[in-house]
Amino acid sequence: VRNPHGEGWGKLVSFSDPDRNQKRRIIGDAMLSGDGIELERMLRDAGLHIAPGGRQLLRQYLIEATPKARARVTSRTGWHDSGDGDAVFVLPDRAVGAGEEWLYENESVSAATFATHGTLRGWQEGVAALCSGNSRLLFAASVSFAAPLLYLVGMDGGGFHLRSDSSGGKTTALRVAASACGGREYLQSWRATDNATEAVALAHCDALLPIDELAQVAPEVAGETVYLLANGAAKGRAQRTGGLRARASWRVLFLSAGEIGLAEHMGEKNRKPRAGQELRLAEIPADAGKGFGIFEELHGYAGGAELSKALTEAARRNYGGAFVAYLEKLAKHQHEVADTVKEAQRKFQTAHLSEGAHGQARRVADRFALVGAAGELAQRWGIVPWQPGEAMQAARTCFDAWLSRRGGEGNAEERAALQAVREFLRRYGESAFSDMDRPANDTEKHAAVRSDRAGYRRLDPVTDAVEYFIFGEVWRTRVCKGFEAAAVGRMLAARGFVERGSEAKREWLTRHTIPTEGRPRVVHVLPAIWDDEGDGDAD
Numbered sequence: 001v002r003n004p005h006g007e008g009w010g011k012l013v014s015f016s017d018p019d020r021n022q023k024r025r026i027i028g029d030a031m032l033s034g035d036g037i038e039l040e041r042m043l044r045d046a047g048l049h050i051a052p053g054g055r056q057l058l059r060q061y062l063i064e065a066t067p068k069a070r071a072r073v074t075s076r077t078g079w080h081d082s083g084d085g086d087a088v089f090v091l092p093d094r095a096v097g098a099g100e101e102w103l104y105e106n107e108s109v110s111a112a113t114f115a116t117h118g119t120l121r122g123w124q125e126g127v128a129a130l131c132s133g134n135s136r137l138l139f140a141a142s143v144s145f146a147a148p149l150l151y152l153v154g155m156d157g158g159g160f161h162l163r164s165d166s167s168g169g170k171t172t173a174l175r176v177a178a179s180a181c182g183g184r185e186y187l188q189s190w191r192a193t194d195n196a197t198e199a200v201a202l203a204h205c206d207a208l209l210p211i212d213e214l215a216q217v218a219p220e221v222a223g224e225t226v227y228l229l230a231n232g233a234a235k236g237r238a239q240r241t242g243g244l245r246a247r248a249s250w251r252v253l254f255l256s257a258g259e260i261g262l263a264e265h266m267g268e269k270n271r272k273p274r275a276g277q278e279l280r281l282a283e284i285p286a287d288a289g290k291g292f293g294i295f296e297e298l299h300g301y302a303g304g305a306e307l308s309k310a311l312t313e314a315a316r317r318n319y320g321g322a323f324v325a326y327l328e329k330l331a332k333h334q335h336e337v338a339d340t341v342k343e344a345q346r347k348f349q350t351a352h353l354s355e356g357a358h359g360q361a362r363r364v365a366d367r368f369a370l371v372g373a374a375g376e377l378a379q380r381w382g383i384v385p386w387q388p389g390e391a392m393q394a395a396r397t398c399f400d401a402w403l404s405r406r407g408g409e410g411n412a413e414e415r416a417a418l419q420a421v422r423e424f425l426r427r428y429g430e431s432a433f434s435d436m437d438r439p440a441n442d443t444e445k446h447a448a449v450r451s452d453r454a455g456y457r458r459l460d461p462v463t464d465a466v467e468y469f470i471f472g473e474v475w476r477t478r479v480c481k482g483f484e485a486a487a488v489g490r491m492l493a494a495r496g497f498v499e500r501g502s503e504a505k506r507e508w509l510t511r512h513t514i515p516t517e518g519r520p521r522v523v524h525v526l527p528a529i530w531d532d533e534g535d536g537d538a539d
Contacts (some may be wrong), residue, residue, distance in 0.1 A: 017047025078206030118318030124259030126314025133297030138394035142375030168293035179315035214258030465527035
């Protein structure tokens, strides 16, 4: 045996323990060096009887054995290049599409993660059929079929977050999605250390990673965990010799749920999520708006609670078979699906985004379209009993809900920066700005302002509009805290929200005569900054 890179050579051994249970272990050739104590300890722990003095004979036997059969060993699930132009999908207990044998070895993850139980027909009738007519359930189930497409299409990982203020059925959606791939152990929790998160990601590479209760991860690390999962690379770690170890990598689509969203959760520790974090975890309102929480179609059940119970029970009896059946089809058609998915993504963007949509919205649209296309493939191959077009329609419904909640298809960083400037003016427009026609040193005309003055303001008595003159340093350190001040200035100047100056590469700064201040550089904020507030995108 050896790893996919032709290193880590060893041998696969088989033996019976005292209970006559068959055991298989991979013995690395590196373990055969030295006195063999580590080798003996490992095999004894697994139940192999070794006679006194037999350690060296066993070691010699393993060194001299020259089996002709070959196998590859990996600690990561998912697609691997087989070397003959096709890819093989490795699961803990099998490899789909393989010519050569592949073995999965990861001691930190249970081999039961991708367990199967019951029948595919039982899952189709008890779980998949009840998803029909329910956009969030259809979407959640389709995510489990979308994850293996990441490698074939050449996309990065990412996630979706079902958020609602009450129970509402969002955990049921996670169980539905998880049941396509495995049993109860398949559903994960946000409450984990960085190292554990990396191990779980490796065990779910190219597969759905369902994670419940976002509130269980510490607010100060929530955003970085989202980055870790979506970017698909472990942290760099040093070897004993001082060099860097090879980084573990993965591709996952993760489906999260919780009563709070990422921004609200990080806000508990006064942190703001960066736009990249929120884009990697697209938040979807779990409530479908029909009065049944996450559900829209009850399929004859008295209420959402009864339907949720039926789905949970059916998922407990039948699970795992749908993913294996889907992979078997996908392995046979792996060279065809990329064009199918890319065409679906093109049509999805055309239908839901304008020509002026920002690249951020387009990347997320591609992820939603990937999910819809995967559900359609599963329907076409007879894995799910849905109607043609139903999975893609669910993806469209969920994308529209995400886009509406986000506030439009524009640049998220620009929108957040504009909101920050407006919020600063809203909070400190009275207390931190002196009136231009009443100098601050004239105590008879002007009440004392706070010592941390941000600048001056001027009121137009005719229109009642206010313009602000913000000192350059205040703009950088206070108004634009957490943003790149120059980028915010350029954006506002381009939109006509601040007066455009004549200095090259500093067009957001102008010189104005300020009482008692001379002619300093200031950011002259115009009344137009409030014109489109509340209209979604400020594009």
